[in-house]
Amino acid sequence: MMSRIALLNWTPLLVLALLLAGCETTGSRSFGLIEAQRQTIDNVISVEPGLTWNKVRSSKFTGNIEVWTLDGPTLNTLMFFTGVPDGEPLFVRRAVNQKSVEQPPVFKSDMNPFEIQELLEATMARNFQTTIADSRGLRPQLIDQGRGFRFDTSLVGRDEVERHGVFVGTIQRNKLYGAWFQGAKHHYFYRYLGEYDRIIESAQLLIKAESD
Amino acid sequence: MCSLALWSLMRDVTAQFTMDDAVLHPGYRPEEGSDEEGLWRMMDRAEGNLQLSRFVVRDPQLNEFISDMICRLGKDYCPDIRAYVVRTPYFNASMAPNGMMQIWTGLLLRCSDEAQLAAIVGHEMGHYIHRHSIQRFRDVRNKAGLSAFLGLGLAAAGAGWAGNITDLALTASIFSFSREQEREADSVGLEIMARAGYTPVAAHEVWQQLLAEQEVSTADRTQNVMFASHPAPEERLVTLREQAELLDGERGERGYERFRESLAGVRQQIVDDELRLRQYGRSEVVFDRLIAQSPKDGLLWYAKGEVYRKRAEPGDLKRALDAYQTALDTDSAPPETYRSIVLVELKQGNKAKARSTLDLYLEKYPEAADADSLQMLFY
Ligand SMILES: [Zn+2]
Numbered sequence: 351m352m353s354r355i356a357l358l359n360w361t362p363l364l365v366l367a368l369l370l371a372g373c374e375t376t377g378s379r380s381f382g383l384i385e386a387q388r389q390t391i392d393n394v395i396s397v398e399p400g401l402t403w404n405k406v407r408s409s410k411f412t413g414n415i416e417v418w419t420l421d422g423p424t425l426n427t428l429m430f431f432t433g434v435p436d437g438e439p440l441f442v443r444r445a446v447n448q449k450s451v452e453q454p455p456v457f458k459s460d461m462n463p464f465e466i467q468e469l470l471e472a473t474m475a476r477n478f479q480t481t482i483a484d485s486r487g488l489r490p491q492l493i494d495q496g497r498g499f500r501f502d503t504s505l506v507g508r509d510e511v512e513r514h515g516v517f518v519g520t521i522q523r524n525k526l527y528g529a530w531f532q533g534a535k536h537h538y539f540y541r542y543l544g545e546y547d548r549i550i551e552s553a554q555l556l557i558k559a560e561s562d
Numbered sequence: 563m564c565s566l567a568l569w570s571l572m573r574d575v576t577a578q579f580t581m582d583d584a585v586l587h588p589g590y591r592p593e594e595g596s597d598e599e600g601l602w603r604m605m606d607r608a609e610g611n612l613q614l615s616r617f618v619v620r621d622p623q624l625n626e627f628i629s630d631m632i633c634r635l636g637k638d639y640c641p642d643i644r645a646y647v648v649r650t651p652y653f654n655a656s657m658a659p660n661g662m663m664q665i666w667t668g669l670l671l672r673c674s675d676e677a678q679l680a681a682i683v684g685h686e687m688g689h690y691i692h693r694h695s696i697q698r699f700r701d702v703r704n705k706a707g708l709s710a711f712l713g714l715g716l717a718a719a720g721a722g723w724a725g726n727i728t729d730l731a732l733t734a735s736i737f738s739f740s741r742e743q744e745r746e747a748d749s750v751g752l753e754i755m756a757r758a759g760y761t762p763v764a765a766h767e768v769w770q771q772l773l774a775e776q777e778v779s780t781a782d783r784t785q786n787v788m789f790a791s792h793p794a795p796e797e798r799l800v801t802l803r804e805q806a807e808l809l810d811g812e813r814g815e816r817g818y819e820r821f822r823e824s825l826a827g828v829r830q831q832i833v834d835d836e837l838r839l840r841q842y843g844r845s846e847v848v849f850d851r852l853i854a855q856s857p858k859d860g861l862l863w864y865a866k867g868e869v870y871r872k873r874a875e876p877g878d879l880k881r882a883l884d885a886y887q888t889a890l891d892t893d894s895a896p897p898e899t900y901r902s903i904v905l906v907e908l909k910q911g912n913k914a915k916a917r918s919t920l921d922l923y924l925e926k927y928p929e930a931a932d933a934d935s936l937q938m939l940f941y
Contacts, residue, residue: 452779455840458874462939464905464932468872472838481649481667481835482616488935499938506616 380408384418390556391416392432395527398552401545403428411477413441420542424509426533428546433525433557435459440473440526459524463488463499466526470517474505482506485517493520493527494554503532514539518550522557529553586693588638598659598696605660612646612662619647619667619828627824628665631676635684635758639691651835653772657686659695667832670825672771672848674855676817677764680755684765688750694743748798752805761814766802769795771851778843822856830896833865842873860894864902871906879906897927904936913940 384403390396392414406417406427414435418428434440439454455472458465467485475483483505491500498520506512515532531546533539592598612618619625624647633640645663652668663686665679673679689695739747748765756762773795803811825832836845849866856862867885870878886903889895900923907916917940924933 452839452841455872460909462905462908464935464939467935472840475835475838480617481651481838483838486931486935488932488938490938501935510614510616 381405381419382407388552391430394432394556395430395529396552396554396556397529397549399545400548401542410444411441412444413439415441421533421538424511424534425538426531426542428529428531428549431519431526431528431530433527435525440470441477443477457526459521461521463501463519466499466519466521467501467517470503470530474503478505478507480505480507491518491550493518493550496520496522496555498528503530504535505532511535516543516546520555522555525557527555527557584693586691588642590642597700601696601699602660605658605662608658609644609660609662612648612664615648617649619649621647621827623827624824627820631680632663632683635680635754636687637758639687643687643690649831649835651832651839653775655682655686657690659690659693661690663690667828667835670828671832671836672775673768673821674771674818674852675764676821677755677760677815678768679821680758680760680817681751681765681768683751684754684758685747685751687754688747689739689743691750692743692746694739694747698739698743744798745801748802749805752802752809756806756809756814759815761812761816762806762809763803763811764816766799766806769799769802773799774851775844775847778847779841830861833861837865837868837872840872842869845869858892858894860889860892860899861896863889863892864896864899867899867902871902874909879910882906897923897930900926901930901932901936904939908939916940 382405384399384405386399386402388396388398401420403418403420406419406423409415409417409423411417411429414432416430416432417423418430420426429441431440434457436459437456439456442454454476455469457469461469467488471483471485474485475481483503485501485503488499488501491498498518500516500518503515503517504512505515512535513532514535515530517528517530519526519528521527529546529550531539531542533542592602625645628645628647632643632645636643642661643657643663644661645665647670648664648666650666650668651671652666653672654666655664655669657663663683665683669682670679673682752762752765755765776795836848839845846866846869849862849869853859853862853866863885867882867889870882870885883903883906886895886899886906889899900919903919904916904923907913907919920936920940923936924930
């Protein structure tokens with residue numbers, strides 16, 4: 351027998367949805383202002399942005415990274431890699447239930463640029479929980495007068511939003527340094543590509559001065 | 563992150579359910595104004611989103627095959643069930659109370675033949691026909707409230723892919739069933755597949771294969787969506803085997819060729835999605851098993867090579883080259899096999915061999931999009 355129960359009250363569902371959506375709160379404590387002047391990131395990378403950025407203090411990702419944004423992390427992010435050592439992932443989602451999480455793919459210092467491109471693609475797929483993650487167009491890029499490389503990325507997240515991106519990186523003293531800018535395809539990525547290039551052009555690696 | 567905090571909070575909610583012996587009849591619609599209708603409406607909305615999703619695999623050949631199989635299994639229920647193949651690289655299928663079925667591509671990769679897939683689909687139909695989700699829904703809601711019920715959904719989705727509320731709609735396992743319900747779905751599923759003429763032993767095989775994979779996995783069992791809701795795989799294996807024997811287990815159709823042909827259009831994508839997870843031990847088990855079944859399949863040998871190249875532990879580069887060579891000896895190696903040989907030879911310092919392989923690659927595939935990228939590695 352089927353019991354008759356009054357139509358369910360959907361309010362708790364709404365509350366839960368808001369609770370979950372609220373995870374990426376935009377409170378002022380979550381962000382720090384980055385002025386349009388020379389900035390040092392984690393004492394290893396120095397850049398000079400042309401716009402005012404926000405440092406994301408409560409990024410859902412963690413690792414040897416620093417994350418900036420212009421319009422909020424869901425719309426665009428600039429992720430600096432401040433020296434990923436051999437055997438460590440590029441970045442991971444902040445862990446929830448450690449024991450049940452699969453091993454992330456890791457950086458190895460003998461990887462060539464093509465393999466770094468493959469690694470970022472795998473890292474994207476894992477951390478954005480998607481199968482639609484691609485990279486292409488690997489090419490050389492000068493960084494602080496040294497040899498580096500550059501490639502393009504694209505992904506569709508679980509929110510079905512298509513994001514385009516560009517990564518520039520270099521391996522120095524067995525560590526990976528780089529900057530990956532990505533944003534929602536329409537507007538939030540292409541609008542600021544010039545700013546990204548300007549930041550890359552201004553980049554200095556402080557590790558050289560330190561140890562040479 | 564917050565949703566996962568919730569997740570750990572909710573996963574402790576355990577609940578007994580009371581058997582509702584009302585079996586769903588073909589063409590069933592819930593009574594207007596009932597809680598079941600509310601649940602169906604929620605699922606209809608989720609299905610509306612799913613229909614627009616870029617993660618749904620649209621390949622016509624594969625979709626035709628799946629609908630045919632569902633009608634063969636479901637018989638009178640056929641018009642009530644709508645199946646979607648979802649591009650997610652894990653072993654799972656699910657069925658919502660409104661008739662929306664999801665089949666993940668990771669499940670398709672792992673089935674050896676149509677009969678194995680029919681076993682999993684039959685199991686999901688068992689949950690559907692016996693209306694397990696509404697039972698679960700009422701039970702958990704009465705005990706702990708609706709948010710706990712949704713929390714169970716998050717738990718079942720597996721930590722790796724449980725995210726925000728839109729995920730919840732997309733994710734297959736919204737319902738976490740009780741052990742009793744799982745047993746019922748197992749035996750009903752077995753009956754369904756056997757009646758449709760599929761080989762009954764395929765049901766325990768497919769679980770056994772999953773268990774073998776799990777043994778080399780770096781994550782614990784709860785990570786796997788199917789294990790999360792099915793706590794005693796060893797026990798179910800025994801039961802399924804016993805029940806299959808009663809049904810004259812080896813008889814019936816395997817559907818190996820048809821299964822293979824139907825997957826042809828999406829196989830490389832499914833293999834690439836698996837490789838990108840970089841769960842090397844698990845992938846090795848999967849590809850070795852598939853290779854044992856189809857030793858002349860170049861794509862599988864390429865995939866095996868990729869597992870070793872990316873893992874790059876001592877001895878792996880040699881293993882990778884051997885696998886790529888075996889792939890090239892078949893008539894079905896993907897073009898990327900040459901590219902991967904270039905990468906391995908470079909890693910080993912064999913620049914001349916890398917160069918000649920690259921030349922061969924570009925000669926055979928002048929359109930290769932990654933040609934310039936590979937040239938760059940030689941400087
Ligand atoms: Zn089940």
